[in-house]
Amino acid sequence: MELPMNGVVLTGLELAGARLNLRRRHAHPDENEFHYRTLVEMIPDAIWISREGRVVYANPAAQRLFGAAAPEHLVGSEAIARVPPSCRHAMAQGVFADIAIAQRQPRCALQLQRLDGSLVDVEFFGCAVRFDDADSILNVAHDITSRRRHEREIEHQATHDLLTGLPNRALFLDRLGHAIRRAERHRGRLAVMFVDLDKFKNVNDTLGHAAGDELLRAISARLKLCVRDADTVARLGGDEFVLLLDHPLGDATPSTIAERVARRVGEPVPLFGHEHVVSGSIGISIYPDDGEQAEALLRHADIAMYRAKEAGRNGFRFFTHDMQSRLDARVAPEQGMHRALQRDEFVLHFQPQVDLRSGRIAGMEALLRWQSPELGLVQPLQFIPVAEESTLIDEIGHWVLDRACATLRAWIDAGVPVVPIAVNVAASQFADQALDLLVRATLERHGIEPRLLELELTESLSMVDPEASVALMHRLKATGIGMSIDDFGTGYSNLSYLKRFPVDKLKIDQSFTRGLACDPEDQSIVTAVIRMAHSLGLRTIAEGVETEGQLRLLAGQGCDEVQGFYFSRPLPGAAMVALLGGQTCMDLGPVVRGTRRRTVLLADDDPASRAAFLRLAGACGYHVLAARSLDDAYELLAGHEVGVVLAAQQPGGDSSIDFFRRIKHMHPRTVRVLLTGDTSPGNLAEAINKGAVFKFAPKPWSDDALLGVLASAFAYYEHF
Ligand SMILES: Nc1nc2c(ncn2[C@@H]2O[C@H](COP(=O)(O)O[C@H]3[C@@H](O)[C@H](n4cnc5c(=O)[nH]c(N)nc54)O[C@@H]3COP(=O)(O)O)[C@@H](O)[C@H]2O)c(=O)[nH]1
Numbered sequence: 001m002e003l004p005m006n007g008v009v010l011t012g013l014e015l016a017g018a019r020l021n022l023r024r025r026h027a028h029p030d031e032n033e034f035h036y037r038t039l040v041e042m043i044p045d046a047i048w049i050s051r052e053g054r055v056v057y058a059n060p061a062a063q064r065l066f067g068a069a070a071p072e073h074l075v076g077s078e079a080i081a082r083v084p085p086s087c088r089h090a091m092a093q094g095v096f097a098d099i100a101i102a103q104r105q106p107r108c109a110l111q112l113q114r115l116d117g118s119l120v121d122v123e124f125f126g127c128a129v130r131f132d133d134a135d136s137i138l139n140v141a142h143d144i145t146s147r148r149r150h151e152r153e154i155e156h157q158a159t160h161d162l163l164t165g166l167p168n169r170a171l172f173l174d175r176l177g178h179a180i181r182r183a184e185r186h187r188g189r190l191a192v193m194f195v196d197l198d199k200f201k202n203v204n205d206t207l208g209h210a211a212g213d214e215l216l217r218a219i220s221a222r223l224k225l226c227v228r229d230a231d232t233v234a235r236l237g238g239d240e241f242v243l244l245l246d247h248p249l250g251d252a253t254p255s256t257i258a259e260r261v262a263r264r265v266g267e268p269v270p271l272f273g274h275e276h277v278v279s280g281s282i283g284i285s286i287y288p289d290d291g292e293q294a295e296a297l298l299r300h301a302d303i304a305m306y307r308a309k310e311a312g313r314n315g316f317r318f319f320t321h322d323m324q325s326r327l328d329a330r331v332a333p334e335q336g337m338h339r340a341l342q343r344d345e346f347v348l349h350f351q352p353q354v355d356l357r358s359g360r361i362a363g364m365e366a367l368l369r370w371q372s373p374e375l376g377l378v379q380p381l382q383f384i385p386v387a388e389e390s391t392l393i394d395e396i397g398h399w400v401l402d403r404a405c406a407t408l409r410a411w412i413d414a415g416v417p418v419v420p421i422a423v424n425v426a427a428s429q430f431a432d433q434a435l436d437l438l439v440r441a442t443l444e445r446h447g448i449e450p451r452l453l454e455l456e457l458t459e460s461l462s463m464v465d466p467e468a469s470v471a472l473m474h475r476l477k478a479t480g481i482g483m484s485i486d487d488f489g490t491g492y493s494n495l496s497y498l499k500r501f502p503v504d505k506l507k508i509d510q511s512f513t514r515g516l517a518c519d520p521e522d523q524s525i526v527t528a529v530i531r532m533a534h535s536l537g538l539r540t541i542a543e544g545v546e547t548e549g550q551l552r553l554l555a556g557q558g559c560d561e562v563q564g565f566y567f568s569r570p571l572p573g574a575a576m577v578a579l580l581g582g583q584t585c586m587d588l589g590p591v592v593r594g595t596r597r598r599t600v601l602l603a604d605d606d607p608a609s610r611a612a613f614l615r616l617a618g619a620c621g622y623h624v625l626a627a628r629s630l631d632d633a634y635e636l637l638a639g640h641e642v643g644v645v646l647a648a649q650q651p652g653g654d655s656s657i658d659f660f661r662r663i664k665h666m667h668p669r670t671v672r673v674l675l676t677g678d679t680s681p682g683n684l685a686e687a688i689n690k691g692a693v694f695k696f697a698p699k700p701w702s703d704d705a706l707l708g709v710l711a712s713a714f715a716y717y718e719h720f
Pocket residue numbers: 351365366367368379380381384397400424425426456486487510543544545546563564565566570
């Protein structure tokens with residue numbers, strides 16, 4: 001047997017790299033034969049020798065490689081049968097032709113066929129040898145199945161998306177490039193379809209990333225069902241998918257496929273026990289009309305997708321060259337805002353909202369500013385409208401909501417006496433039916449009580465789809481937050497819906513406030529809005545209050561709260577903290593001077609309570625009288641026009657009840673408030689029956705609660 005060897009090294013394919021027809025010079029021929037056979041049979045690589053197309057020898061490794069019962073079972077079989085048809089040409093050309101020409105002993109990677117028909121990857125070497133004194137072919141194969149599997153895995157990872165298993169951007173562009181060349185040759189057409197899920201970020205934010213991943217997997221499976229096997233569905237990243245429709249014709253026009261995609265994407269997806277509905281915005285570009293290069297077609301489909309989003313989402317648009325020009329004009333400011341979000345250049349300012357009865361800061365509105373390194377402090381009217389034209393407003397809106405709650409958390413932790421914060425909600429944010437989940441998740445993330453958050457919704461946005469708005473508002477209300485209708489009076493809302501909106505407040509638009517002092521029509525509108533709100537059980541807040549006159553008129557109409565430069569411009573966080581920490585009430589002097597003075601009388605024999613009450617109510621603009629005894633209280637009532645009287649209930653006695661019974665006859669308009677340590681139903685019922693008490697306040701009291709009681713008692717006094 002003549003085998004290739006160099007006399008020393010005979011491992012694996014190195015055997016195949018040895019020189020041919022070498023013999024050990026000094027050994028006996030039989031001894032050589034024995035050694036060589038032993039070596040060949042021990043070698044882990046498959047070796048078989050063929051002659052005239054038939055196998056004449058196979059070693060045990062070949063038996064294992066081909067799955068034969070014994071090496072002899074391979075002998076006599078057709079050698080080429082072990083090479084699958086797809087590799088025969090390469091083998092014949094690459095291996096035998098080379099050997100015949102140059103004795104170069106090349107290697108090649110190919111697949112061999114096992115006896116059971118399965119394929120095995122090998123590195124193959126073949127060359128001409130003398131065997132049994134006849135010209136033969138030596139075949140050596142090294143099993144590289146596991147290496148190839150590993151290589152294929154690496155290749156797959158580099159070209160596919162890990163989460164969905166779909167081709168990634170690189171593979172998509174590669175396939176698109178090939179498809180373009182094919183289409184070029186055959187004058188064909190193809191379509192690129194960009195699919196972006198609407199509001200996908202909300203799913204991650206509200207239901208968590210595991211739910212987001214599940215949704216993406218479900219959508220990718222559905223997209224594959226929308227196209228033919230020859231087409232490609234890829235995921236570019238995030239919630240962006242792209243489809244390559246090769247030669248779309250007949251029933252499969254891009255429009256019909258886009259409709260199919262929109263329908264499939266919109267079917268409910270079960271996510272951890274709940275059905276979730278998403279929609280997709282789709283942009284389409286066509287080869288060759290919209291571009292002749294892969295990158296251009298993809299970019300144009302992306303632009304068209306943005307137009308679909310702007311047009312209200314959940315639809316599709318074909319690219320037009322006009323879209324490109326509009327985009328160019330808009331891209332600069334949009335890019336600036338993108339960067340602003342990334343670089344954290346947005347800041348919130350805060351404007352106090354003042355209770356008109358007590359002067360207390362009852363809330364604050366969070367107002368966005370852009371602290372641009374290049375442009376300085378940019379006001380929202382300069383960038384919010386641009387953001388509203390794109391999806392950026394949603395990201396910005398999320399940022400504002402998150403930052404408002406984070407700010408409250410920081411202030412609470414620092415011991416600042418916080419008040420509810422009002423956040424503006426843009427129309428497109430409100431179009432997202434999962435807004436309630438986002439709000440809930442944000443509150444929870446920062447550990448904020450829902451009563452400390454208010455959403456300002458504009459009248460027009462709530463009317464886009466009134467039924468859906470009502471449903472969403474109820475879900476928002478159920479979270480425990482407050483809600484107001486902003487810019488009230490500027491839209492054309494259907495008033496019958498207003499009573500179905502579970503809002504707490506109407507915010508009178510500043511255009512009406514501006515005209516209050518000089519325009520009778522504005523005055524009538526403000527009066528009507530305040531009356532209507534009150535009759536629906538809603539509070540009112542007027543924005544844009546700048547002058548004493550406006551303040552006095554609003555107070556006279558019974559407006560509940562005001563916001564405007566008269567009290568304070570929007571303030572940076574630190575200044576707002578100082579305002580909240582430094583004083584509980586704003587100066588309502590002109591209101592008090594211009595309207596009736598609010599006189600309150602406290603009858604309490606406890607000097608500490610009297611002193612605390614004088615401080616609290618005095619600081620809020622009330623004219624405060626304090627009596628040590630009920631006899632003193634009668635004297636004071638006789639000498640002043642007292643709107644509200646508070647009397648502390650004595651333990652075990654009902655002298656204060658008797659006091660109230662008497663003054664009910666002597667001063668019927670004066671509102672009576674009982675301060676009591678016994679708030680049991682029995683005691684309160686007796687006080688009502690005997691003393692005609694209007695309200696109760698617990699004693700000891702909390703400042704906020706007592707000021708609230710005072711405000712509503714005076715509202716009653718002034719109304720009747
Ligand atoms: N979607 C979001 N919109 C926002 C956000 N932050 C602000 N905005 C909206 O931008 C518009 C302009 O806001 P801004 O320049 O901050 O103006 C507010 C106040 O500064 C201004 N104001 C308050 N008092 C007075 C006053 O006495 N005079 C006067 N001329 N202007 C005053 O009014 C604006 C408050 O508006 P409103 O929200 O309607 O209460 C404005 O439409 C903002 O809504 C945001 O985060 N998201």
